[in-house]
Amino acid sequence: MSERGSSDDYEETRPIRVRSSTAEWAAAILRRRVTQGGLLPGSRLVEDELAAELEVSRNTLREAFRLLGHERLLEHKLNRGVYVRVLSPADVADIYRVRRMIEGAAVRRPDKDPVSLAALRDAVADAETAAGKGHWLDVGTADLRYHQIIASLLGSRRVNAMMAQTLAELRLVFHAMDPRALHAPFLPRNRDLLALLESGRDAEAEHLLATYLDEAERLLLAACAAAVTPI
Amino acid sequence: MSERGSSDDYEETRPIRVRSSTAEWAAAILRRRVTQGGLLPGSRLVEDELAAELEVSRNTLREAFRLLGHERLLEHKLNRGVYVRVLSPADVADIYRVRRMIEGAAVRRPDKDPVSLAALRDAVADAETAAGKGHWLDVGTADLRYHQIIASLLGSRRVNAMMAQTLAELRLVFHAMDPRALHAPFLPRNRDLLALLESGRDAEAEHLLATYLDEAERLLLAACAAAVTPI
DNA sequence: TCTTATCAGATTGTTGAACAATCCTTATAT
């Protein structure tokens, strides 16, 4: 029934559906498959097949599609079906414009929440542990968490939501890259940035973040352009 | 069939549906009703009634509900129905956190697009014309357009989308206030801000914007708190 | 050969009816 071996297979049964609709449950499963790479960008999602596999009706599945389409993880082409979003280089550049805006504002903000700083330390530690074991996918997860926490310094539910969506979208490109080449360069910088934040050297932190984002963008743009122009 | 006299009645027939699904068409109509005040916050949207009125099936209508729920214009309570969102003071405060972040970043950005500056001039002129005629709702529309253009200075599709959604949400509170009291104070400031932007005095612009947003937030928070605590 | 037209198959878009699950209100009993 459900494809085994894929990393999101655990708990695909319905305990999550304690207090949410079937559509949201289906959306949650698809969201995980997309972000974790079980469904690669460009894949087509056929209504009949998926509905049968998830054991929901086509109508319910279509409600889930609408949700994920709005999150920009799926692309809905009228009369042509639903596809996992394929990011263009322009999308990557745009995502980094958003990241600069959000994370820049967060780093610049004066009094940082100590709880968030502690959470940042955890994320850095987790990333380094995972790196030590060679688990580069986990490093990526910890890295995204790190930046989500950075955004949360602004203390805004809506900004948190924007950031989460933006990072989920960005993750679509990750699967086009070697995870080690992608994450290794930023491991020490996350620690450096945290140190600057903790000691209140915000101007330096802002500068480090800027160069950080510039380089990450360059890396992903390259990978993305290569994936778009394989021939 | 459709309630006559409501301000969004024109063109509710289906010319818009040139290349979009029925669900999106229904969502567009509901979105307009909500943002233009035809449907007030707290109103309940009953599936059967609305489906009959819009002449779409319940399933299609539910797809539209999902879209607008994701835009935070409607609130979906499981097994209890769909309601036009009611913003709490905390929501208003959060929206203004977002506005400060986005518009602040936009104003701070060095080289402004001349086309956008021209569009800002138009918006200011439209607002002043409407104010002269006493059309305060149109003033509000022009004002929102003004700030949407401000955001567009960042040149990011995603930021534009975030801003559009945020302003649509904010508009929910507008209906709880006298439009003149809400918009009149900001008419001259929009012009002043534009002048500062055109002459490149970005620091002053940033400061003016900050005080602008602070005062607008205060006004709306008051109205919002009064609406929440009528007894 | 290259283009255009046609056609069948497959998939999506949308509907209407049906029924279960849940909520809300009212009536009843304690």
Place this chain on the structure above:
DNA sequence: ATATAAGGATTGTTCAACAATCTGATAAGA
């Protein structure tokens, strides 16, 4: 007055059907 139970109303979800549209292959024409 409080608690419980019944009933109606609305939502949640499914199913089957058909129309609309796309896709690809085949056939006809330049």
